[in-house]
Amino acid sequence: MGGGPRGELDGAPVGRRVVLGLLGLGAVGVVAGRSVQEELSHLLAPAQLRDPTGLTSLVPLGNTWRYYSVTGAVAPRAPSAYRLTVSGDVATSATYSYADLAALPQTSFTDTFQCVTGWHVPDVPWSGVRMADLLDLAGPTADAVGVRFRSFDGTYAVNMTLEQARADDVIVALSMYGEPVTHDHGGPVRIYSGSMYGYKSTKWLDEIEVTTNNLPGYWEDRGYPLDGIIGE
Ligand SMILES: Nc1nc2c(c(=O)[nH]1)N[C@H]1C(S)=C(S)[C@@H](COP(=O)(O)O)O[C@H]1N2
Numbered sequence: 001m002g003g004g005p006r007g008e009l010d011g012a013p014v015g016r017r018v019v020l021g022l023l024g025l026g027a028v029g030v031v032a033g034r035s036v037q038e039e040l041s042h043l044l045a046p047a048q049l050r051d052p053t054g055l056t057s058l059v060p061l062g063n064t065w066r067y068y069s070v071t072g073a074v075a076p077r078a079p080s081a082y083r084l085t086v087s088g089d090v091a092t093s094a095t096y097s098y099a100d101l102a103a104l105p106q107t108s109f110t111d112t113f114q115c116v117t118g119w120h121v122p123d124v125p126w127s128g129v130r131m132a133d134l135l136d137l138a139g140p141t142a143d144a145v146g147v148r149f150r151s152f153d154g155t156y157a158v159n160m161t162l163e164q165a166r167a168d169d170v171i172v173a174l175s176m177y178g179e180p181v182t183h184d185h186g187g188p189v190r191i192y193s194g195s196m197y198g199y200k201s202t203k204w205l206d207e208i209e210v211t212t213n214n215l216p217g218y219w220e221d222r223g224y225p226l227d228g229i230i231g232e
């Protein structure tokens with residue numbers, strides 16, 4: 001597929017050309033190893049799922065994973081080539097390799113993954129480095145209030161307040177279901193932010209920048225709440 005935006009459309013009508021293009025792929029049956037049905041489920045927000053177009057029968061309902069990428073295909077990055085930088089308004093910037101992250105204390109817990117569009121996946125086991133630990137190692141300056149997380153997909157970014165980022169259930173996740181985070185789920189390293197909606201959980205994480213502001217990120221620019229706290 002080309003590089004057009006995919007993932008949540010936030011209730012926007014799905015472009016007819018996009019849908020027809022995906023249906024055309026039905027002849028092939030899979031896109032990047034996944035089913036066309038699954039691809040459609042990425043594109044169709046709940047409003048479309050209720051739309052009796054006939055296309056809805058192609059969309060699996062229920063609470064299953066959707067693999068989101070606003071940039072289309074992302075080049076996989078091997079753990080050996082992976083680097084995470086922590087910089088910005090901090091006393092000590094740092095660059096971590098995958099091995100560096102794996103050598104830090106790991107926190108594990110099981111939680112429900114909740115996308116703001118309504119789907120959720122219960123009982124997901126996560127493991128990784130607490131964001132608070134990485135922030136403590138960096139030492140935010142006195143005027144720092146926010147953290148910007150960026151993805152090596154080149155487009156996705158999201159913010160949290162420093163306080164949100166320090167919560168016990170915000171981790172730089174290295175493992176999911178007891179296995180390394182898969183590429184489709186944002187591996188080798190993604191964020192998991194338990195008390196916030198899925199859009200705060202940046203996939204393919206490669207930059208943590210401590211900031212003196214709290215600017216909106218990719219989805220917040222498109223209308224999602226800046227704090228992203230589940231249930232608010
Ligand atoms: N880089 C990147 N991170 C992302 C997204 C994305 O499109 N690109 N989508 C977000 C949204 S809205 C959700 S719900 C989750 C989905 O995670 P999954 O693809 O592992 O299911 O990833 C979040 N992180």
Ligand SMILES: [Mo]
Pocket residue numbers: 008114115116117197198199
């Ligand atoms: Mo989401």
